[in-house]
Amino acid sequence: MGEESTSNDFAHEQGLTKEQVAERYCKWAQNSKYERDLREENYKGPVIAANAVADLFPNAAQKSSINILDAAAGSGFAAEKLKEKGFSMMDALEPSKGMLTLAKEKDLYQRTFQAFLDGKQLPIESDYYDVVLICGGMGEGHIPCAGMEECIRMTKPGGYVVIVMREQYLSSVAEYKDRLEPHMKELTQKGKWEPVSRTVVPRYSFNNNGVVFVFKVKGSS
Template identity: 60%
Template structure:
């Protein structure tokens, strides 16, 4: 398959102005077509490897990786989960709104628990302070996770835990939801002592030769998060 075919499929799931529910439906069709994993194979989409490498840096030994609870947000068919398993993480849960994508993920036997839901600011069926780390790779884009999802991301991570977001760098400017909003919201949450930035790094060749950006934050004790539901 030519590289531009996969890129076109990815654009199909990131069309500006399309409602979130329609984007989810397009992902369902993509999953049912059996092309998804070919279109986003590692040769053209390196986001999952990048994300897993970053998470592993903060859990540098095998004991930490075996005991850590990880939430894979916008898990899709389990690309990130597979990479985390390769690095000996044992307890990985998936958050993903598309049922057809979750069906692909379930076949891989990666995840301990699966939550079919959006990360969009509404309170999830997950208790507060539950995860040692949460990771997003490919979940940011047109009709994807909104800025309001950051608060709920923080809520489910333990104080001292790590939030990692890997996304296409150009989306910070080209996606209306994020332009002049996503990074300012990140820094606002930092000013509110919800989390502290550990990294903001550009990575070449993130997807289809596009540059990616990696954000890493540590959730703080003083975050004053809402407990429970």
């Protein structure tokens, strides 16, 4: 794994504030190093995410009218794969200026928001997106459990929240251990969303398994 895994550790170091995490990604984005380190042979998250979203909308004609928020968009890897699948209406939410600059250069997004998904209300419409996607945005110092409610708020009733993350983080990240899945379950019990699937996938990044959560939103109020 060598240098690539070192870069991932650098962005996932314990004890960083969210601002420091975003700053680390700015450094990683420099000279497109992030894009080289996490090229498709090493990081399959974006392909896995695009496949998961495409499976929800099998009708080809439908895809061009599906409105997607790519949350923790990074340099736009997931949007590139979604575009290949026929999706074209995408916005990006990304706190790291350096990553967002790379994403903007690709001309994939209608709107971009430089902001954290951290539980506070974002300047984004309620009940707006058919899909809110988080691909690779979960991790040490990354999106907290409290971000789930905001994903639900921005998603139309009947729309989906799709979360693709490294499986190991469910137990190795203190914010998620014994908290993230119970929180997801609590949101189900409160009638906010219903689980559609929970799928463990091999070789999500390097040799690490991933997990893909799909939820169907019922309503934010």
